[in-house]
Amino acid sequence: MKKFNRSFWFMLSASLLLVLVFFFPIWKIILQAPQYPNGIGFYIWIDHMSGITPNALENINLLNHYVGMEKIIPESFPELTYFPFVIGGLILLGLIASWMNKPKAILTWILIVVVLGGLGIYDFYQWEYVYGHNLNPMAPISIPGMSYQPPLIGTKKLLNFTAISMPATGTIIFVVSTVLAMLAWFFSKKDKKSLT
Amino acid sequence: MKLKSFSMINLAMISVVLLVSCNGNKQSGGALGTSDAASQVYVAPGTYDEFYSFLSGGFSGQLSVYGLPSGRLFKVIDVFSQDPQTGYGYSEETKPMLETTHGFLPWGDAHHPELSQTDGVPDGRWIFINDNNSPRVARIDLTTFETAEILELPNSAGNHSSPFTTQNTDYIVAGTRFSVPVPQTDMPIENYKGNFKGALSFIKVDPETGRMHIAFQILMPGWDFDLAHSGKGPSDGWTFFSSYNTEEANSLLEINASQRDKDFIAAINWKKAEEYVAQGKAHEMPGKHFDCTYNEKTHTASNELRETVQVLIPEECPGLVYLLPTPKSPHGVDVDPSGEYIIGSGKLSADVTAHSFSKMMKAIENKSFDGEAYGMPILKYDEVLAGVVKSGGLGPLHTEFDDKGNGYTSFFISSEVVKWKVGTWEVLDRAPSYYSIGHLSIPGGDSRKPWGKYLLMLNKITKDRFLPTGPELCQSCQLYDISGDKMKLLLDFPTIGEPHYGQSIPADIIMKNSKKIYKLEENENEFAVKGEGETKVIRNGNRVDVYITTIRSHFAPDNIEGVRMGDKVYFHVTNIEQDWDIPHGFAMMGNNTSELLIMPGQTKTTVWEPEMPGVFPFYCSDFCSALHQEMQGYVRVSAAGANTPLRWWTGSAPVEE
Structure with a gap:
């Protein structure tokens, strides 16, 4: 009877929900300028990057070269190769946790997700820093003291561009999944108490 | 007494002033009215016009794209004339577009834009336009706004009654204004009568690709075929050509072609023509003509010479042509949205003649003929006449329609447009043109579904309407609001060349299909390079091919050495x-x-033949970016026979052949 109680279902949903992360981008970065009234931007997925409009990434690279930023080449990010496995692993661990259906197991999973999420955000920040600061000294536009690191979340003025960095659907799925797992943890603790 | 009379005079004066100001308000709109007109044509910065308007450039040979109601010019589409601005007709890729049996033609006279139609409604896929001077018809693709095809017409001379569509763009028709010997031959001009022929071409349009070919020509007598329109709805399957000079004069036509009280509108049963062609009644005649097409993938034009044309002779094809007598050298022939009325405008007349299609069919059935001409039955005028618009103007030319059952006819001589009721032929309103209107245009005004909000007058003369610019003045358009009972002048705007005729269409039909870029991966040009890594310079005898790219803000290569005097340098420029x-x-x-x-x-591709040794720059001529000024390069030209090695580079170390 205990097997298929609410904490089980919540934890099962939390882990299976992460499957959707394969189908939605996790982050988006958009640049706005007078010449780009609708913005020019790209999505970051767990395994690739894609322009919001056709050729957006190439066109951002083209603009970036004027200030000496390195080209953003999706293939150069090892994260995009191993992220899918990390997510796969999380799903697997989540399924195990739901099967075990114990507060400790669920809590462990939550902690793993939170830690990995934090690491992911730190990793993202670190890449942004590298791209924003690692500038070609030969660049045509070189403004002393200026760097071009986009914001982690929110908007920031970078010369003529307003850079917007926002979580996308994938990240929202992550948050929902974590909330579901927390509920699972809450219910599993409560049910455990009422059993004893 | 004195005082009283003074006040009487005063009163009279006041009432005169009042009358005048009332009148003024009615005529020109007054101060209030003007600001109202301004708001009607004001398209706020950053917002879009309601209609695209395609206005021919007349003697410019091109087609221009304007917005309505603002009258703003967006683009000039290169069609029949070379354009050094874009390289059209100069670049190696586009030169084949302007090839004809007369050789390469750098110029044309573009008269009548005609939108393609589906079920009698403009569909925004293509727009066609004729070259009046050297008979050709062009098709413009409305996803790229570029000329996709130019088809030459044999046996024709003065391609004026062209290119008018049938209601499903089955055919684009093209009649000749000047009759000529067919086939062309050296002959005394006085032998005109009976020997010169007027060919009416029916151009089949492929419904998928738009590709054109001449399905057949109808060889008419040596009359001047001035304009045409096809039937719609019940009259679909018929095309009507107006004619003048049924006198068959060959000199001083202004007198000699104006002698008869009536000329003809020739009604062609093109469905019957199809049957005759299928039965093998057509003669295969020599008729060399070029078909020039532009391939959007290779970005290159090519052409093919077609040798013959299928010709139908009316005498041999009973039921193919009937003649509708129409007074005073009819110019425009227009069919109302219902397809019932065929409106002929006798350009030397005060009146507009309306023929009835159903009466015409009855007259044909009853054989109500008034003799025949060259074997073609002449229908009895009274048997086909539906009514006459007693216009009160002079020199009617063209009629278009709104969606409320009204016709609008332009009058060149009296310089005005007269609005009248279809069916009752009663005159409802008139409005002046500044000056000497030729065509008029209502969005969809020659189709089954007019969008009757605006009327454009296309004027030949502007005189004092704009700031003077020496002896040569612009021609112009005038925009009228026709949504109410009375036509209301909103705007004058100057145009390129002669705005001979124009057609307009709601913007949303076209703008959603407008291309933004050409996909580089789909570029199949023989000399395209897809990236800077592929750029190169190749010598082959005296020919040097430079495969060069452009991207903000440099060329690759931008330094080229080893060109020698006597070389022909082909710059194949790919914008990556x-x-x-x-x-x-x-x-x-x-x-x-x-x-x-x-x-x-x-x-x-452009070809450069250096005239002297030295080092010569090239640069980007379209302000592309912040470093546009830096987008430049050099070609070193050495003496003939010099042993300067062929080398090229951008930034990095030279590549040597």
Whole structure:
């Protein structure tokens, strides 16, 4: 009877929900300028990057070269190769946790997700820093003291561009999944108490 | 007493002033009315016009694209004339577009834009336009706004009654204004009568690709076929051509072609013509003509010479042609949206003649003929006449329609448009043109579904309407609001060339299909390069091929050495940009052709033959970016026979052949 109680279902949903992360981008970065009234931007997925409009990434690279930023080449990010496995692993661990259906197991999973999420955000920040600061000294536009690191979340003025960095659907799925797992943890603790 | 009379005079004066000001308000709108007109044509910055308006450039040979109601010019589409701005007709890729049996023609006279139609409604796929001078019909693709095809018409001369569509763009028709010997031969001009022929061409349009070919021609007597329109709805299957000079005069036509009280509108049963062609009644006649097409993938034009044409002779094909007598050298022939009325405008008359299609069919059935001409039955005028618009004007030319059952006819001589009721022929309103209107145009005004909000007058003369610019003045359009009972003048705007005729269409039909870039990966140009890594310079005898790219803000290569005197240097410029509205230009110092304007993903080629040794710059001529001024390069030209090695580079170390 205990097997298929609410904490089980919540934890099962939390882990299976992460499957959707394969189908939605996790982050988006958009640049706005007078010449780009609708913005020019790209999505970051767990395994690739894609322009919001056709050729957006190439066109951002083209603009970036004027200030000496390195080209953003999706293939150069090892994260995009191993992220899918990390997510796969999380799903697997989540399924195990739901099967075990114990507060400790669920809590462990939550902690793993939170830690990995934090690491992911730190990793993202670190890449942004590298791209924003690692500038070609030969660049045509070189403004002393200026760097071009986009914001982690929110908007920031970078010369003529307003850079917007926002979580996308994938990240929202992550948050929902974590909330579901927390509920699972809450219910599993409560049910455990009422059993004893 | 004195005082009283003074006040009487005063009163009279006041009432005169009042009357005048009332009248003034009615005529010109007054101060209030003007500001109202201003708001009607004001399209706020950053917002879009309601209609695209395609206005022919007349003797400019091109087609221009305007917005309505603002009258703003967006683009000039290169059609029949070379354009050094874009390189059209100068670049190696586009030169084949202007090839004819008369050789390469740098110019044309573009008269009548005609939108393609589906079920009698403009569909925004293509727009066709004729060259009046050297008979040709062009098809413009409305996803790229570029000329996709130019078809030459044999046996024709003065391609004026052209290119008018049938209601499903089965055919585009093209009649000749000047009759000529068919086939062409050396003959005394006085032998005109009976020997010169007027060919009416029916051009089949492929419904998928738009590709044109002449399905058949109908060889008519030596009359001047002035304009045409096809039937719609019940009259679909028929095309009506107006004619003048049924006198068959060959000199001083202004007198000699104006002698008869009536000329003819020729009604052609093209469905019958199809049957005759299928039965093998058509003669295969020599009729060399070029078909020139532009391939959007290779970005290159090519052409083919077609040798013959299928010709139907009316005498041999009973039921193919009937003649509707129409007074005073009819110019325009227009069919109302219902397809029932055929409106002929006798250009030397005060009146507009309306024929009835159903009465015409009855007259044909009853054989109500008034003799025949060259074997073609002449229908009895009274048997086909539906009514006459007693206009009160002089010199009617063209009629278009709104969606409320009204016709609008332009009058060249009395310089005005007269609005009348279809069916009752009663005159409802009149409005002046400044000056001497030729065509008029209502969005969809020659189709089954007019969008009757605006009327454009296309004027030949402007005199005092704009700031003077020496003896040569612009021609103009005038925009009228026709949504109410009375026509209301909103705007004058000048145009390029002669706005001979124009057609307008709601913007949303076209703008959603407008291309932003050409995809580089789909570029199949023989000399395209897809990236800077593929750029190269190749010598083959005296021919040097430079495969060069443009991207903000440099050329690759931008330094080229090893060119020698006597070389022909082919610059194949590929714009490898894939962003919207980032064209680059290519201008070579001393090049005696033109610059190139290359759209993203496109390849264009220009040929340069250096005139002297030295080092000569080239640069980007379209302000592309912040470092546009830096977008430049050099070609080193050595003496003939010099042993300067062929080398090229951008930034990095030279590549040597």
